[in-house]
Amino acid sequence: QTEAPEFGKGLLNIVGKDSTWSMKLATRMQFLTSTTWDQNSNNKWVDPHSIALVRRARFKFDGFAYSPKLTYKIELGLSNRDMSGASEYTSNAPRYILDAVVMWNFYQNFELWIGQTKLPGNIDRVISSGNLQQVDRSLLNSRFTLDRETGLQIRHHFFLHNKFLIREKFAISQGEGRNVTNGNIGGAQFTGRLELLPFGEFTNGGEYKGGDLVHEEMPKLMLSATYDHNKDAVKTRSNQGTYMVNDIGFHKTDINTLFFDTMFKYRGFSFMGEYAHRNAKDPIAKNADGSLTGDIVQIGDGINLQSGYLFRKNWEVSGRYTNISLDEDITGNRPENQYTLGLSKYIVGHKLKIQTDLSYLSVNGGTDELMYRLQFDIHF
Amino acid sequence: QTEAPEFGKGLLNIVGKDSTWSMKLATRMQFLTSTTWDQNSNNKWVDPHSIALVRRARFKFDGFAYSPKLTYKIELGLSNRDMSGASEYTSNAPRYILDAVVMWNFYQNFELWIGQTKLPGNIDRVISSGNLQQVDRSLLNSRFTLDRETGLQIRHHFFLHNKFLIREKFAISQGEGRNVTNGNIGGAQFTGRLELLPFGEFTNGGEYKGGDLVHEEMPKLMLSATYDHNKDAVKTRSNQGTYMVNDIGFHKTDINTLFFDTMFKYRGFSFMGEYAHRNAKDPIAKNADGSLTGDIVQIGDGINLQSGYLFRKNWEVSGRYTNISLDEDITGNRPENQYTLGLSKYIVGHKLKIQTDLSYLSVNGGTDELMYRLQFDIHF
Amino acid sequence: QTEAPEFGKGLLNIVGKDSTWSMKLATRMQFLTSTTWDQNSNNKWVDPHSIALVRRARFKFDGFAYSPKLTYKIELGLSNRDMSGASEYTSNAPRYILDAVVMWNFYQNFELWIGQTKLPGNIDRVISSGNLQQVDRSLLNSRFTLDRETGLQIRHHFFLHNKFLIREKFAISQGEGRNVTNGNIGGAQFTGRLELLPFGEFTNGGEYKGGDLVHEEMPKLMLSATYDHNKDAVKTRSNQGTYMVNDIGFHKTDINTLFFDTMFKYRGFSFMGEYAHRNAKDPIAKNADGSLTGDIVQIGDGINLQSGYLFRKNWEVSGRYTNISLDEDITGNRPENQYTLGLSKYIVGHKLKIQTDLSYLSVNGGTDELMYRLQFDIHF
Known part of the structure; x- marks a missing residue:
């Protein structure tokens, strides 16, 4: 049968005849306006650049098929920003499919995932863009994220002791990002993630949602921690960034990415912390004769600390500090610090919300930047 | 609950649990064949050029969310013509989203609109492409339309006296058209429209539908009138046309567009009239040193007069006269007159219809053109 | 009303109020991994090239509108491979719509089809990609298929004697493939197909499904046979392949394609055979002065023989032999033989299946190739 749930819980919950399958349909939109200013030599904010757009618009389908042990998820991106990134590597077609994954609970607490979906990477990325605490993810995410991949994942969880939950996630992927159609160019990508939840799962899956909207009664x-090894990677940010094309094809090098991250919530207070580190065997892309192509693997470190408190009537104030310290000798990029105040x-909940934030970006010896953003979210 | 309405009224009407939201899903398709001939120097019609295509294919979602005062509309274009126009300004992704707008009735007769949707421009554009009297819109529309924008609109209406309805619509927009992702380049665009309906609303919103299909009992x-000011516009037709790129970025100039339009219906008879005027502060695009880039703002005037009568068994005969008189000194374009006879x-109704028309285009001192079109429409 | 059928029979069956229309929604996904090896001069398999991707992801809508005699079908492709092929001829937009066709049973056994859909071409193509016996279609299909077109089709069937069913299908098309928006360049394409079913229709439309999954009780x-004449064709494989651009526009020539094909099923055994032949009036593309452009119409012959047997528990073993013999003098292509073993x-049924196959491609005097594929299919 077909059921229309209450607002924010999906458009339709369909259960097939004889309960042979189910599907939940959902949709969401984000409307963003943003203005940035540069700081000139007189410490004035100048050159405002503004933008207003449908930032994200998504359809999501999930449920089970044939057996409750066989579940699936499809997520489609409709906005121009969602679909951007068409190239010769994606058949010059828009990257419309975000997730298309089948999950099979083949044995006890084990699940096998097949298809395209997010890798078990840094927490800020794995949190849905509809459940963020601030308008958008941090600079750490844009520099270090592993985003989505096509391949296999094995996921397992068990209880170490009483409530102490441990999750293990492993993935083997192509290593060049989502929606690639021309095949694997470099080697494969291997990702492992370990999650410790000493006090058990958060309410309503809150470990992967921004802000403590449910006022956790107990801490x-x-x-x-995530460790990712991309063997013979061919892109500047492991499986992200640009392809390192050279005169004989591609510069290939092993790239490793490490994340430590944490989420803590208690009575409206929330804290999220992330540390990222990336290194590469040979970060400077070269042609066959050793001459440089100009591409550089973006190696270095990042820190992101974010915290918020939920006041009465569901107003939340949040703050974020992000530091990006790429290897200056190799990449030529200076350290950046960004301070963000969010409301x-x-x-x-996250289903109908208005978010605004103000960010100050300080670039060591470079041009500082101020950014104001206002976003409206609606999710069915 | 979920309800499947009768043909032409949508696919599904969904009302969420506890009436917390609603959604109506609809879809439609248009199949078009068209042939054009040029007139040669012997007054013979030669060089036929034909085309057959899925002209439009759309999904539409609308309803309310959380509160009946908060409504929304999403419209997606699926056909290649619907999605065309990908460029560096749209993340090189197809322009899949037509409308994504949230409307909030925040106070009495006031509505705030946020997102991307049609501007309150000329009537022929605002009429849905599924409700047109002839196969497609006029040349006036293709030369002068303001189409869709991202931004804000404020709408208000009141009754002046008895049935005399007045509507006021204001918009602030980016000013470069729909699905732009790289931000606002020029200044902002300001649009105001005033609508006078001395005898009240048309039946079933007929003021924005082609033909008098309901046989209005009373006139x-x-x-x-619409006035649009696009400050520091960077495209050749205000927020439409091509970007006026020059050596230092973009040629920017203020562009004003004015429309007067009218709709009249009575007992199967309908008349629609439009006048358009566009001017620009500096219509000739220049580089920094004053040399010309070749781009010209399409300034000038247009008139479109269209009328039809609905006979028994829902056959309608319609006629259209369109005159386009761009400023010949500036744009180099000669005046054009087009005469169209439609059946x-x-x-x-408009939900399942066949439309055909024959158009004769007379270009002063240029090549005349004959065009025959046949279109089939189906809307769920 | 709205009904959710059992797994594999669609997502929703909607019947409009007063039975004025119906719609069946369905979706499906295919996940493919594939690895190919080349044979080097020492007869070793080297240079493995692998790929993992969402091969196909589709939405399908069909039903009737207004009258049960007026039916329609829409199929949309979501994956990057589904949508690929954007060009200046398709408004540089992805080819999202696969089918958009309206079918009108206007008189007795006659149907008129309007829109874009598959031509009545070779059987392997007309079988849905979700109902194939092996992972994908044969080389004969990729070289000779007529795929989809925009235009008209007339379809008729009658019983010659008792169960002996005869179907006739005629099509007039633009002749340049699907999703073309810039109009007909060459002449029109004419297709005729005759189908003889001496023992009547296969169970559940099995003549257009791979494998004998229903264990036909009777043979x-x-x-x-299909004959296709593409008058003044401008692409290298009739309405497929690349445009034969020359210095004055396009090289135009008449291209004929002939298919003979057969399907036989009996008690789990199935056999499908196809023969293809293509010729062209002037297969070598030339400029106005007679110099060669480099494009060549892919003329020649192809044979595809495929057979399978369905064992207990719905395991099927299948084999395929494909021979492609293009005209070597004209095209420069050497004969190819491909042997495929499938499981x-x-x-x-086809709704939830795992398929794998191993193919050996032998190129006369060229590089032989080995290909291993594994695919998972899920259809709602």
Whole structure:
């Protein structure tokens, strides 16, 4: 049968005849306006650059098929920003499919995932873009994220002791990002992630949601680490960034990415912390004769610390500090510090909300930048 | 609950649990064949060029969310013509989203619109492409339309006296058209429209539908005017046309567009009239040193007069006269006159119809053109 | 009303109020991994090239509108491979729409089709990509298929004698493939197909499904022939391949394509055979002065023989032999033979299945190739 749930819980919940399958349909939109200013030599904010757009618009389908042990998820991106990134590597077609993955609970606490979906990477990325605490993810994410891949994942969890939950996630992927159609160019990518939840799962999966909207009665904590090895990677940010084309094809090198991250929530207070480190065997792309192509693997470190408190009537104030320290000798990029102050009004949780934030970006010896953003979210 | 309405009224009407939201899903398709001939020096029609295509294919979602005062509309274009126009300004992704807008009735007769949707421009554009009287819109529309924008709109209406309805619509937009992702380049665009309906609203919103399919018992009239000021516009037709790129970025100039339009319907008879005028502060695009880039703002005037009568069994005969007189000194374009004779068979109103028309285009001192079109429309 | 059928029979069956229309929604996904090896001069398999991708992801809508005699079908492709092929001829937009066709049973056994859909071409193509016996179609299909077109089709069937069913299908098309928006360049394309089913229709439309999954109790046979004449064709494989651009526009020549094909099924055994032949009036593309442009119409012959047997528990073993013999003098292409061994496990018929195959491609005097593929299919 077909059921229309309450606002924010999906458009339709369909259960097939004889309960042979189910599907939940959902959709969401984000409307963003943003203005940035550069700081000139007189410490004045100048050259405002503004933008207003449908930032994200998504359809999501999930449920089970044939057996409750066989579940699936499809997520489609409709906005121009969602679909951007068409290239010769994606058949010059828009990257419309975000997730298309089948998950099979083949044995006890083990799940096998097949298809395209997010890798078990840094927590800020794995949190859905509809459940963020601030308008958008941090600079750490844009520099270090592993985003989505096509391949296999094995996921397992068990209880170490009482409530102490441990999750293990492993992935083997192509290593060049999502929606690639021309095949694997470099080697494969291997990802492992370990999650420790000493006080058990957060309420309603809150370990992967921004802000403590449910006012956790008891302290909840997740400590996690991801290690990713991209063998013979051909892009400047492991499986992200640009292809390192050279005169004989591609510059290939092993790239490793490490994340430590944590989420803590208690009575409206939330804290999220991330540390990222990337290195590469040979970060400077070369042609066959050793001459440089100009591409550089973006190696270095990043820190992102974010915290918020949910006041009455679902107003939340949040702060974020992000430091990006790429290897200056290799990449030529100077250290950046960004400070963000955010304000959110959750009308119906993350499903209907208005978020605004102000960011100050300080670039060592470079041009500082101020950014103001206002975003409206609606999710069915 | 979920309800499947009768043909032409949508696919599904969904009302969420506890009436917390609603959604109506609809879809439609248009199949077009068209042939054009040029007139040669012997006054013979030669060089036929034909085309057959899925002209439009759309999904539409609308309803309310959380509160009946908060409504929304999403419209997606699926056909290649619907999605065309990908460029570096749209992340090189197809322009899949037509409308994505949230409307909030925040106070009495006031509505705030946020997102991307049609500007309150000329009537022929605002009429849905599924509700047109002839196969497609006029040349006036293709030369002067303001189409869609991202931004804000404020809409208000009141009754001056008895049935005399007045509507006021204001918009602030980016000013470069729909689905732009790289931000606002020039200044902002400001649009105001006033609509006078001395005998009240048309039946079933007929002021924005082609033809008098409901046989209005009493005369109905709308008189309206739109004024649009695009400050520091960077495209050749205000927020439409091509970007006026020059050696230091973009040629920027203020562009004003004015429309007067009217709709009248009475007992099967309908008349639609439009006048358009566009001017620009500096219509000739230049580089920094004053040399010309070749781009010209399409300034000038247009008139479109269209009328039809609905016979028995829902056959309609319609005629259209369009005159385009761009400023010949500036744009180099000669005046054009187009005469169109249309025939429509409305099987289920605009929802299932066949339309055909024959157009004769007379270009002063240029090549005349004959065009025959046949279109089939189906809307769920 | 709205009904959710059992797994594999669609997502929703909607019947409009007063039974004025119906719509069946369905979706499906295919996940493919594939690895190919080249044979080097020492007869070793080297240079493995692998790929993992969402091969196909589709939405399908069909039903009737207004009258049960007026039916329609829409199929959309979501994956990058589905949408690929954007060009200046398709408004540089992705080819998102696969089918958009309206079918009108206007008189007795006659149907008129309007829109874009598959031509009545070779059987392997007309079988849905979700109902194939092996992982993908043969080389004959990739070289000779007529795929989809925009235009008209007339379809008729009658019983010659008792169960002996005869179907006739005629099509007039633009002749340049699907999703073309810039109009007809060459002349029109004419297609005729005759199908003889001496023992009547196969169970559940099995003449256009791979494998004998229903274990036909009585032998079932279809013998068919297609003749296609593409007048003034401008692409290298009739309406497929690349445009033959020359210095004055396009090289135009008449291209004929002939298919004979057959399907036989009996008690789990199935056999499909196809023969293809293509010729052209002037297969070598030239400029106005007679100099060669480099484009060549791919003329020649192809044979595809495929057979399978369905064992207990819905395991099927299948074999395929394909020979492609293009005209070597004209095209410069050497004959190719491909041998494929396939294994399928149909968990819920074609709706939930795993298929794998191993192909050996032997190129006369060229590099031989080995290909291993594994595919998972899920259809709602």
